[in-house]
Amino acid sequence: MTVAVWFRNDLRVHDNPALFEACRSTGDVVALYLHTPEQWRDHDMGLNKQRFILENVVALSKELAKLNIPLLAISIARFADCARALENICREQGITALHFNEEYELNELHRDTQVFAALSRVGVAVHRHQDQVMLAPGSVLTGQGQPFRVFTPFKRCWLKLVQESSIQPLPIPKKRRAIVLAPTAVELIESWVPAQPANAFWPAGSEEALHRLDDFVAQRIAQYDAQRDFPALDGTSQLSAYLAVGAISARTCFHAALSANHFEWDSGNKGIQTWISELIWREFYKHLSYNFPDVCKGKAFQPHTDLIPWQRNPKLFNAWCEGRTGYPIVDAAMRQLITTGWMHNRLRMVVAMFLTKHLFMDWRLGEAFFMQHLIDGDFSANNGGWQWSASTGADAAPYFRVFNPTRQSERFDAEGEFIRRWLPELSSLHRSQIHDPSPLERQLCGYPAPVVDHRTAVERVKAEFQNVKTSEFA
DNA sequence: AGGTAGTTTGC
DNA sequence: CAAACTACC
Numbered sequence: 481m482t483v484a485v486w487f488r489n490d491l492r493v494h495d496n497p498a499l500f501e502a503c504r505s506t507g508d509v510v511a512l513y514l515h516t517p518e519q520w521r522d523h524d525m526g527l528n529k530q531r532f533i534l535e536n537v538v539a540l541s542k543e544l545a546k547l548n549i550p551l552l553a554i555s556i557a558r559f560a561d562c563a564r565a566l567e568n569i570c571r572e573q574g575i576t577a578l579h580f581n582e583e584y585e586l587n588e589l590h591r592d593t594q595v596f597a598a599l600s601r602v603g604v605a606v607h608r609h610q611d612q613v614m615l616a617p618g619s620v621l622t623g624q625g626q627p628f629r630v631f632t633p634f635k636r637c638w639l640k641l642v643q644e645s646s647i648q649p650l651p652i653p654k655k656r657r658a659i660v661l662a663p664t665a666v667e668l669i670e671s672w673v674p675a676q677p678a679n680a681f682w683p684a685g686s687e688e689a690l691h692r693l694d695d696f697v698a699q700r701i702a703q704y705d706a707q708r709d710f711p712a713l714d715g716t717s718q719l720s721a722y723l724a725v726g727a728i729s730a731r732t733c734f735h736a737a738l739s740a741n742h743f744e745w746d747s748g749n750k751g752i753q754t755w756i757s758e759l760i761w762r763e764f765y766k767h768l769s770y771n772f773p774d775v776c777k778g779k780a781f782q783p784h785t786d787l788i789p790w791q792r793n794p795k796l797f798n799a800w801c802e803g804r805t806g807y808p809i810v811d812a813a814m815r816q817l818i819t820t821g822w823m824h825n826r827l828r829m830v831v832a833m834f835l836t837k838h839l840f841m842d843w844r845l846g847e848a849f850f851m852q853h854l855i856d857g858d859f860s861a862n863n864g865g866w867q868w869s870a871s872t873g874a875d876a877a878p879y880f881r882v883f884n885p886t887r888q889s890e891r892f893d894a895e896g897e898f899i900r901r902w903l904p905e906l907s908s909l910h911r912s913q914i915h916d917p918s919p920l921e922r923q924l925c926g927y928p929a930p931v932v933d934h935r936t937a938v939e940r941v942k943a944e945f946q947n948v949k950t951s952e953f954a
Numbered sequence: 955a956g957g958t959a960g961t962t963t964g965c
Numbered sequence: 966c967a968a969a970c971t972a973c974c
């Protein structure tokens with residue numbers, strides 16, 4: 481008897497429910513990976529993340545080899561091909577049961593429904609496990625049995641349920657007896673990696689992820705609340721990419737944070753509590769994708785905001801993409817994204833608000849651009865963040881809350897350190913000038929004038945929102 | 955997870 | 966007259 485584990489966004493051997501359960505079997509265990517480059521393209525997945533995933537698959541195959549579990553990897557085109565491919569592999573390898581961890585976005589759910597139906601039809605037992613979130617979507621509900629639309633009550637309920645259920649990460653399964661089946665050559669997987677310079681900021685593998693978590697919890701988490709908003713500092717965990725591909729689980733992160741907080745939930749260290757809150761935002765957005773699948777179809781969470789005549793002016797959009805808006809903090813952030821595949825969270829909010837509320841451009845353009853560049857691109861978190869910024873989402877920023885990029889810059893990069901790092905043309909400017917250089921200084925530095933006037937832009941976007949405002953009497 | 959204009963307070 | 970507070974967007 482052979483049992484298979486299909487790996488997707490859970491590229492690790494520790495705390496992996498599907499792997500752990502498969503390994504309770506006495507038969508042989510094999511691991512499967514399906515590469516779906518065309519689907520990735522449809523999802524706007526950038527080369528940074530494609531590379532990172534495949535490097536993590538390679539790292540995973542080595543971890544699995546230590547357990548005597550061969551990894552079979554094949555390249556197909558898209559999710560629609562998964563059922564057929566798995567059916568073939570199961571037949572060829574005599575696989576009688578398939579385990580995998582659930583994913584909650586619409587296309588992924590659809591894929592998994594097809595797989596379940598196809599394999600059940602040919603007599604393969606399909607076992608789905610909960611992994612991506614600590615509490616399954618559908619299990620965190622209001623008193624009315626409805627999904628939450630507001631974060632704070634969601635968080636309160638989530639913490640209560642988690643306390644009752646105690647989140648305990650699973651161990652690495654025991655080494656198994658050697659089996660005959662040879663794994664897919666690492667060279668084949670490596671041949672799928674896009675030809676692009678290696679990303680030195682993000683070494684692949686669970687080992688690195690766990691090391692980062694240890695380091696963060698030991699050194700920086702206690703100051704997280706005080707430091708996380710300053711992009712020039714290294715105040716965040718830098719774990720997002722590993723969470724996005726599942727090189728580490730949210731459970732492991734949560735458990736480490738809680739343990740550092742002496743298992744206190746609503747008390748103890750403020751930095752730890754704030755970081756845990758961020759893990760809960762991640763849960764909140766995954767639950768939203770599942771409970772409100774319209775957001776997976778490009779729709780705004782608040783339907784009336786889809787009446788807003790967002791612009792798609794390519795000239796302005798390109799200025800934003802390339803970091804030439806004439807707002808130093810925005811341009812520095814965009815260059816960090818393009819260069820490293822990552823952007824500081826505070827700046828994600830700043831540039832997203834700028835694109836939507838100053839340039840009045842469709843938030844979907846920004847959402848797609850982020851996915852094309854982010855190494856940690858995650859549909860739910862990215863869509864949630866964009867809709868928060870655009871004021872179209874669940875528990876979003878109110879439409880009249882518009883970050884003033886210059887004010888944000890003064891508050892969170894007071895010395896201009898971050899700006900100087902990414903905009904060398906402004907590096908000689910004094911802190912009093914760097915956030916909004918005078919016309920003369922811009923000319924001397926070869927730095928563009930602002931593409932829009934702050935005041936004018938804010939007036940406009942507020943008026944547009946008021947135009948589509950739902951009547952209280954409707 | 956805000957900004958801003960206008961007003962009041964407090965030295 | 967600047968910080969603090971308030972109302973509104």
